Amino acid sequence: MDSAPEMLRRTLRERGLRMTPQRQLVLDAVTELEHATPEQICQRIQQRTPTVNITTVYRTLDLLEQLGLVRHTHLGHGAPTYSVDAHEHVHLVCHRCGALDEVPCEALAALGEQLHAARGFHLDASHLALSGVCADCSVGDQELP
Structure with a gap:
C-alpha cells in the first residue's frame, strides 16, 4: 500500500x-x-x-x-x-455537547438496503454525520409514558 x-x-x-x-x-x-x-x-x-x-x-x-x-x-x-478518503465511518455528533463518535458504515447497512429497494438510492454512509444526543448528555433524560 x-x-x-x-x-x-x-x-x-x-x-x-x-x-x-x-x-x-x-x-x-x-x-x-x-x-x-x-x-x-x-x-x-x-x-x-x-x-x-x-x-x-x-x-x-x-x-x-x-x-x-x-x-x-x-x-x-x-x-x-x-x-x-480511506477514513470511512459514520460520524455521531452530539448536538448538546459537540462530542464526536464513530461507528462502522455497516451500522447503516439495513437502511441502505431499504433505500435501494424502495427508491433505487445508493447510500454512501462513509460521508455521513448523524446528529443526536450522546450517552453522557442523555443521563437523566427520561421519556414520559
Whole structure:
C-alpha cells in the first residue's frame, strides 16, 4: 500500500499536475489530524511553515478532494471537516455537547438496503454525520409514558 506522499505524487502525475510542498503539507496535516476543519489544518501547517495561508489550504483541499484523496463531512454548524478518503465511518455528533463518535458504515447497512429497494438510492454512509444526543448528555433524560 502506498504512503500518503507516494499516493499524492502518483495521483498528481497521472493527472498531469505537479507535486508542491504545500500540497504535501495539507495532505500530511489532514492525515495527522484525522478530522479537521480548514482552519485547524492551516494552524497545524503554520506551526512548521508560517508562510502557508488559509487560501492555499482551501484551494489544496478542493484539489485533493477532486483527486479522491480527501473527503469532507459536515459535522454540524460551521466549516466542513476533512479526512483522508480511506477514513470511512459514520460520524455521531452530539448536538448538546459537540462530542464526536464513530461507528462502522455497516451500522447503516439495513437502511441502505431499504433505500435501494424502495427508491433505487445508493447510500454512501462513509460521508455521513448523524446528529443526536450522546450517552453522557442523555443521563437523566427520561421519556414520559
